[in-house]
Amino acid sequence: MADTVVLKTEKREGRGGHRAEKVRKQGKVPGVLYGHKQAAESISATLDDLMAVIKSGARVVDIQTSAGQEKAQLIEVQYDHLGKDVLHFDLKRVSADERIHVAVRIDLKGIAPGVTAGGRLDQPLHSLHLECPAISVPDSIRVNIGELQIGQAIHVKELTLPEGVKALDDADLVVVHVLEAAKAAPEPGEAAATEGSEPEVIRKAKAEGEEEEKK
Numbered sequence: 001m002a003d004t005v006v007l008k009t010e011k012r013e014g015r016g017g018h019r020a021e022k023v024r025k026q027g028k029v030p031g032v033l034y035g036h037k038q039a040a041e042s043i044s045a046t047l048d049d050l051m052a053v054i055k056s057g058a059r060v061v062d063i064q065t066s067a068g069q070e071k072a073q074l075i076e077v078q079y080d081h082l083g084k085d086v087l088h089f090d091l092k093r094v095s096a097d098e099r100i101h102v103a104v105r106i107d108l109k110g111i112a113p114g115v116t117a118g119g120r121l122d123q124p125l126h127s128l129h130l131e132c133p134a135i136s137v138p139d140s141i142r143v144n145i146g147e148l149q150i151g152q153a154i155h156v157k158e159l160t161l162p163e164g165v166k167a168l169d170d171a172d173l174v175v176v177h178v179l180e181a182a183k184a185a186p187e188p189g190e191a192a193a194t195e196g197s198e199p200e201v202i203r204k205a206k207a208e209g210e211e212e213e214k215k
Contacts, residue, residue, distance in 0.1 A: 012031075110144050121148075
């Protein structure tokens with residue numbers, strides 16, 4: 001499990017695009033804090049602090065406000081159309097004993113024998129939707145592929161999850177499998193030559209028959 005990450009926030013006055021742009025010019029990112037049947041609050045955090053949280057991969061953070069400290073789940077981070085600059089973030093209040101829904105990445109560990117034997121590794125599922133305690137969100141779900149042979153697969157129902165963690169995805173979904181390597185298609189010229197040519201034995205028989213006729 002990830003260590004507790006702290007995000008310092010400030011209360012922000014007013015809403016709207018103009019006020020949000022003013023906050024960004026100060027090196028901060030506008031955000032909103034909501035949940036637990038409390039009124040939504042307009043907040044902000046420095047870009048550096050928010051980026052540190054994003055890079056940590058933390059899903060739940062301890063936020064510091066002027067009123068104290070509480071836990072919140074990072075629900076969404078909005079970027080500009082180039083996916084470069086952070087424009088806004090959403091936080092949802094959670095309690096320590098609350099169960100939340102999160103998406104966690106899947107990490108493959110080991111080398112599949114099927115790949116060594118010439119197969120092709122394919123991973124249809126790269127993240128897993130989980131229900132887990134707010135204070136126990138896994139950094140990732142590790143999947144050992146060290147025994148995976150050609151034609152074999154690992155499904156969601158076969159994953160080993162931490163205690164108290166439940167997968168929400170379909171149990172029969174394939175997480176990773178090893179497929180047979182695709183056979184290389186013949187070059188167009190090769191195919192035509194092969195189809196238009198006769199076996200050596202037939203050509204030789206024809207040649208001998210022609211010689212007999214000439215005699």
